Amino acid sequence: MMGFTEDQIHRYARHLVLREIGGVGQRKLLDARVLIVGAGGLGCPAALYLAAAGAGRISIADHDAVAVENLQRQILYGSADVGRPKAETAAAALRRNNPDVIVEPLAVRVTAAGARALVKGRSLVVEGTDDPETKFAVNDACVAEGVPFVIGGVVRWSGQLMAVLPGKTACYRCVFENPPVTPAETCEAAGVLGPAAGAVGTLMAVEACKILLGKGEPLAGRMRVIDFLAGTSRDIAWKRRPGCPACGAAK
Ligand SMILES: [Zn+2]
Numbered sequence: 001m002m003g004f005t006e007d008q009i010h011r012y013a014r015h016l017v018l019r020e021i022g023g024v025g026q027r028k029l030l031d032a033r034v035l036i037v038g039a040g041g042l043g044c045p046a047a048l049y050l051a052a053a054g055a056g057r058i059s060i061a062d063h064d065a066v067a068v069e070n071l072q073r074q075i076l077y078g079s080a081d082v083g084r085p086k087a088e089t090a091a092a093a094l095r096r097n098n099p100d101v102i103v104e105p106l107a108v109r110v111t112a113a114g115a116r117a118l119v120k121g122r123s124l125v126v127e128g129t130d131d132p133e134t135k136f137a138v139n140d141a142c143v144a145e146g147v148p149f150v151i152g153g154v155v156r157w158s159g160q161l162m163a164v165l166p167g168k169t170a171c172y173r174c175v176f177e178n179p180p181v182t183p184a185e186t187c188e189a190a191g192v193l194g195p196a197a198g199a200v201g202t203l204m205a206v207e208a209c210k211i212l213l214g215k216g217e218p219l220a221g222r223m224r225v226i227d228f229l230a231g232t233s234r235d236i237a238w239k240r241r242p243g244c245p246a247c248g249a250a251k
Pocket of ligand 1: 170171172173174175240241244245246247248
């Protein structure tokens with residue numbers, strides 16, 4: 001069946017019977033080249049679900065080491081991993097889940113200088129760091145290279161996520177022009193519910209699958225804002241800004 005191995009036919013059986021995936025869609029997932037920026041509270045669940053789904057090539061970029069404070073929500077790591085590099089440890093966990101997937105750990109901080117080379121040629125990027133500078137660097141690089149991406153954040157009991165289809169829908173800079181002058185509220189200072197990070201990261205993986213498959217209505221041109229404590233969510237619509245320094249007409 002479409003060049004799938006016996007293991008793949010069983011492993012992806014629930015995808016293969018799904019009308020919107022089937023053999024054609026699973027092949028698209030297996031052929032995908034995904035970059036995950038940040039192997040933290042959002043990147044861990046997003047990466048795990050994408051690996052399990054058979055996203056064929058996953059690069060995972062994180063320059064940090066696992067800290068004991070991470071274990072409350074960064075579910076690719078266990079107590080024995082404290083002190084180990086996140087990218088490599090995450091890669092090992094993904095390979096354990098699905099040996100079908102080629103995983104590349106990248107122990108780098110994604111900066112404006114290096115982002116473009118990292119995103120070039122990817123099918124999709126998932127941005128899940130808590131660093132505004134990295135978020136803008138990934139945005140600008142993906143817009144320049146025409147690579148779709150999903151970007152998200154979580155703090156306390158609330159989360160937000162949005163997909164960007166470069167040239168078609170509003171980018172992160174259309175929404176937030178520049179990194180905040182005062183540092184954004186961090187999970188370290190404000191706290192975060194572990195499963196809230198899991199929920200947002202998982203929603204990011206759902207959006208990633210939709211974009212890779214070319215199915216459904218991506219959460220693009222709108223940002224979903226979820227208040228887990230109140231049990232509510234809303235979508236904020238964003239149009240492309242003509243003066244946007246990343247994707248506007250002036251570019
Ligand atoms: Zn823009």
